[in-house]
Amino acid sequence: MAASNLAPGWLSYPEDVNALRGVQWAAGVARAADGELAVQGLRVSDLAAEYSTPLFVLDEDDFRFRAAGFRDAFNAAFAGLCGGVDVYYAGKAFLCTEVARWVTDEGLRLDTCSGGELAVARRAGVPAENLSLHGNNKSATEIETALDMGLGRIVVDSQDELERVAALAGRLGTTANVMLRLTPGVHASTHEFIATAHEDQKFGLSMVADDAGASPAAAAVAFALAAPSVHLLGIHAHIGSQIFEAEGFEVAARKMLGFLAAIRDAHDVELPELDLGGGYGIAYTEADTPREPAELAQAMAAVVQEEAAALSLAVPRISIEPGRAIAGPSTFTLYEAGVRKTVQVDTAEGGTLPRRYVSVDGGMSDNARPVLYDADYTAVLASRVTEGEPIMSRVVGKHCESGDIVVRDVYLPEDVAAGDLLAVPGTGAYCWALASNYNYLARPAVVAVRGGTARTIIRRETEDDLLARDMGA
Incomplete structure (x- = not known):
């Protein structure tokens, strides 16, 4: 595949879709020997299994x-x-x-x-x-x-x-x-x-x-x-x-x-x-x-x-x-991918170009900045490396809003599928702080990692939390 004409001018076609741009990530984040993303050696699959997703992962x-x-x-x-x-x-x-x-x-x-x-x-x-x-x-x-x-x-x-x-x-x-x-x-x-x-x-x-x-x-x-x-x-x-x-x-x-x-x-x-x-x-x-x-x-x-x-x-x-x-930069958000689909986007020249939509298990309730400010983010496939070709993609949330976009433009591997973990860097500021319960989603946990050990510093909300203030019971 080649660069997409749907990409904004600042977004380059990746030579390596698995690569991390260091300035966007906390110092402790890197890919493990097998390619899975890790923070201070803790693999994202283990973090997801223990703390569930969506999850804010903070490098203390x-x-x-x-x-x-x-x-x-x-x-x-x-x-x-x-x-x-x-x-x-x-x-x-x-x-x-x-x-x-x-x-x-x-x-x-x-x-x-x-x-x-x-x-x-x-x-x-x-x-x-x-x-x-x-x-x-x-x-x-x-x-x-x-x-x-x-x-x-x-x-x-x-x-x-x-x-x-x-x-x-x-x-x-x-x-x-x-x-x-x-x-x-x-x-x-x-x-x-x-x-x-x-x-x-x-x-x-x-x-x-x-x-x-x-x-x-x-x-x-x-x-x-x-x-x-x-x-x-x-x-x-x-x-x-x-x-x-x-x-x-x-x-x-x-x-x-x-x-x-x-x-x-x-x-x-x-x-x-x-x-x-x-x-x-x-x-x-x-x-x-x-x-x-x-x-x-x-x-x-x-x-x-x-x-x-x-x-x-x-x-x-x-x-x-x-x-x-x-x-x-100290924090990234970890999501699990779900539904994906490819749509054909009309171009000014009269043709069409493909865009892949990848839905995740969070969205505007844990990151309101894209809908508030048209803020741009990026994302990577976190749970594994791949030889899949980069395809112009849009990461979207699960809310009943067309503006529920997490990452507007990003090249993700063509083989991203349900169950894969995606990581969005740079979410430590104004994401958890602006989080909501829209559609009655529970707000995510925040896990801090220090010295290779993780601990919860803000617990995940539960359905009991969501109903606790509802006086209709």
Whole structure:
């Protein structure tokens, strides 16, 4: 067979359909001597037999290595400027008590976005001073919980919320540590639905001045500095997700440092902290070329140093928020193949071309990103190697939705059949976290592998779980 004209431009015809592209997989993943996929020597067939499928398989050593990599790279780059960097793991990517403990073990802090995520952090024993609470519409209960716990910082998204935080802190007789999230207007190269630094969206305080020369961000700073129940630590920006180049972060850093200088000039105070967010990209497909943490850190440090010097501004303590870049590559999803069929697709030239559909035992309930964001993934035949010819394929789920696509375009062996195991890499971020019970499917288990031993860190749901909240019994 030959390359299919149905393939997108970035997808190349594989010379070896059994090959793994290392950057897409956790470090512990490789093919065993007989060709079966294994993680730290544990074969996927054994994992499937013990834990069933679909199954999230997480290489804990890889996760910890990536967390430590961000810690070390950014600390090294910024050590001479501000003493290092506070790395907050973005828990929204994937969070459970074990993960919260891992990031704490590796010297990271933890960013949460809800009362539920705070509850996980508290159960895991994360020190409150190492916790951050995000969210554009925090409830009074969530804010009070953060204040009662003595959280290191609450990231405030709007003037309304700032006033609410100040009032609640005053009522409780405490002081709220606050960062103000701003929208620096940096349009990172990303999907429209996950771009978060432009003005027309729900996050952050605008830095754009009105006709009178004032901006919502400046007004919030003035209020926070005057409020006795608020301790304004600094400012925060997040420019998007799945970003591969440092330029967007560099532009944002210049704008944010300029704003810190404006605060100094207006209020005679230099705020001590600046959070430059996260959004570092990973390799989902061969089209993606992620940067190493050291490369990103050095580029950002150079800009911060240069801009702060030009503004005669002391370099604030920098913080960052990687999530996907730590969790994403550490995990793959293991599925069992079921029904397959080949369809003929009409072409613009008036002919037809074949596309193979391979259905698996999961789908949009365990990976909503393709239907939400048109996200692309890849897949490999995991339970064996094959000499079958590559054929243009689409991996789909078992849900009653035509958009239930797991992998839109991939060359899989022609002989993939029911009972084979397929593995989809890069599913550690925003897959389990977005999982649902659509069609009353039970959410999969998450199994962590460390030192060649597997253990369940999130158990598989059961039908009893699904019915437990149904009060019609």
